[in-house]
Amino acid sequence: MLKRYIKSKGIMLNIFKFIIRDILFSCIYKPLRWFERNILSRIAFLIKFSKYSVDPLITKDIEFHELKAKVNIRTYFDHWRIDDYEKHPVKKLLECVKSSGKKNNKINYYEIGANVGYSTIMIGKLLQEIGEVVAFEVEATNFKALVDNIQLNKLNNVTPLQIGVADQSSVKKFYFNRYHDLSILTSSGMGMHSLKFNEKVHMKTSFQRVPLMSLEKIINEFSLPFPTHVFIDAYGAEDIVIKGMKEILKDHRLSVIMIDIENAELDHSYANKTVIGAGFKLTDCIIEEGFNQAPKSFKTVYTRKLN
Numbered sequence: 001m002l003k004r005y006i007k008s009k010g011i012m013l014n015i016f017k018f019i020i021r022d023i024l025f026s027c028i029y030k031p032l033r034w035f036e037r038n039i040l041s042r043i044a045f046l047i048k049f050s051k052y053s054v055d056p057l058i059t060k061d062i063e064f065h066e067l068k069a070k071v072n073i074r075t076y077f078d079h080w081r082i083d084d085y086e087k088h089p090v091k092k093l094l095e096c097v098k099s100s101g102k103k104n105n106k107i108n109y110y111e112i113g114a115n116v117g118y119s120t121i122m123i124g125k126l127l128q129e130i131g132e133v134v135a136f137e138v139e140a141t142n143f144k145a146l147v148d149n150i151q152l153n154k155l156n157n158v159t160p161l162q163i164g165v166a167d168q169s170s171v172k173k174f175y176f177n178r179y180h181d182l183s184i185l186t187s188s189g190m191g192m193h194s195l196k197f198n199e200k201v202h203m204k205t206s207f208q209r210v211p212l213m214s215l216e217k218i219i220n221e222f223s224l225p226f227p228t229h230v231f232i233d234a235y236g237a238e239d240i241v242i243k244g245m246k247e248i249l250k251d252h253r254l255s256v257i258m259i260d261i262e263n264a265e266l267d268h269s270y271a272n273k274t275v276i277g278a279g280f281k282l283t284d285c286i287i288e289e290g291f292n293q294a295p296k297s298f299k300t301v302y303t304r305k306l307n
Contacts, residue, residue: 057072058072058073058074059071059072059073059152060073060079060082062082062118062122064087064090064091064122065091065094067090067094067122067125067126068125069118069121069122069125069149069153070149070152070153071116071118071121071149071152072145072148072149072152074145074188075187075188075189076187076189077180077187077188077189077190078116078145078188078189079189080189081115081116081118081189082118085115085118085119086119086231086233086260086299087119088258088284088286088299088301089109089111089119089123089229089231089258090119090122090123090126092229092256092258092284092301093107093109093123093126093127093229094126096229096256097126097127097130105130105228106130106131106132106228107127107130107131107132107228107229108131108132108133108134108225108226108227108228108229109123109127109131109132109133109134109227109228109229109230109231110133110134110135110136110215110227110229110230110231111123111133111134111135111136111230111231111233112136112165112215112230112231112232112233112234112241113136113137113232113233113234113235113260114135114136114137114142114146114160115137115142115146115189115191115233116142116145116146116149116188116189117135117137117145117146117149117150117160118149119231120133120135120146120149120150120158120160121149121150121153121155121158124150124153124155124157124158125153125155127157128155128157131157131228132157132158132159132225133155133157133158133159134158134159134161134224134225134227135150135158135159135160135161136160136161136162136163136164136165137160137161137162138162138163138164138174138210138211139174139176139186139193139208140162140186140208141185141186141187141188141190142188142189142190143160143162144188145188145189146160147160159224161218161222163211163212163213163218164195164210164211164212164213165212165213165214165215165218165234165241165244166195166212166213166214166237166240166241166243166244167214167240167241167243167244168212168213168214168244169211169212169213169214169217170211170212171209171210171211171212172195172209172210172212173195173197173207173208173209174193174194174195174207174208174209174210175193175194175195175196175197175198175201175202175203175204175206175207176190176193176202176203176206176207176208177190177191177192177193177194177201177202178201178202178203178206179192179200179201179292179293186206191235191294192235192293192294193235194235194236194237195212195237196236196237198293200293201293213244214243214244214245215241215244215245215248216244216245216246216247216248217244219248226248226251226253226254227248227253227254228253228254228255228256229254229255229256229257229258230245230248230254230256230257230258231257231258231259232257232258232259232260232271233260234260235262236262236263236295237263238259238260238261238262238263238269238271239263239269239270239271241271242259242270242271242274242275243274246274246278249274249275249278249279249280250278250279252304254304255303255304256301256302256303256304257275257280257302258299258300258301258302259271259272259275259300259302260297260298260299260300261297261298261300262295262296262297262298263295266285266298266300269298272298272300275302276302279304279305280302280303280304280305281302281303281305282300282301282302283301283302283303284300284301285298285299285300285301286298286299287299
């Protein structure tokens with residue numbers, strides 16, 4: 001009788017253990033585990049990394065005539081540049097494509113001084129099936145934004161290069177614009193960075209050393225397609241860019257060159273005289289008066305003369 005009682009009690013104990021361990025515990029364990037993984041772990045992460053910030057992806061749709069693109073907005077200057085980016089090269093390329101027919105002549109567009117790339121991606125969209133774009137931007141934060149915008153628009157015909165275009169190969173100081181922003185780090189979307197120091201805009205302690213090469217050497221060294229259209233926006237450094245393009249200017253495959261001339265009056269500009277002397281004619285010029293520390297700018301378009 002005693003043995004039977006002990007045996008039945010053992011069975012009941014096992015049943016009780018099964019209910020507690022395998023049924024009730026599993027019912028409690030799963031929500032507790034979920035709470036640990038999804039709530040407690042995130043709270044712990046936020047506490048541990050409370051001094052860190054998250055970099056969200058904020059995009060804005062932009063349009064120019066029938067062209068549409070998305071751009072990444074990370075700073076005030078990225079947003080400001082939506083209204084202020086260089087639209088005249090986009091307009092000129094639209095005219096060239098419409099006048100020549102979409103599938104006739106391949107266009108290789110070079111943009112020297114692309115900043116965050118709003119005009120670059122517009123022209124990249126325009127030339128998706130008929131041409132290539134090579135965009136140069138030497139300032140690091142702008143170059144990162146340029147690459148992000150190319151990726152955001154899924155453009156496989158745009159090649160970004162973080163090389164300064166000049167008249168010879170060297171490494172030089174490149175001063176950051178500190179007129180609007182005195183913080184330690186630079187902001188994407190800003191312009192007026194320069195090889196030439198200007199005490200009103202730059203600080204002697206705020207610079208990066210950048211690689212410089214002539215456009216002719218860059219094309220040969222990296223086997224790039226020869227440019228048919230070039231746009232130069234180099235904040236007063238257009239002369240040294242042109243000095244490194246003398247052989248390119250002689251080649252009739254280059255049909256259009258656009259230059260923002262900012263370092264001299266148009267009639268006295270080395271870039272203007274050199275391009276006209278190479279067989280181009282000035283077909284358009286928009287004069288933009290300077291403001292604050294931004295210099296007066298002649299937004300020129302030169303077209304090769306027909307023989």
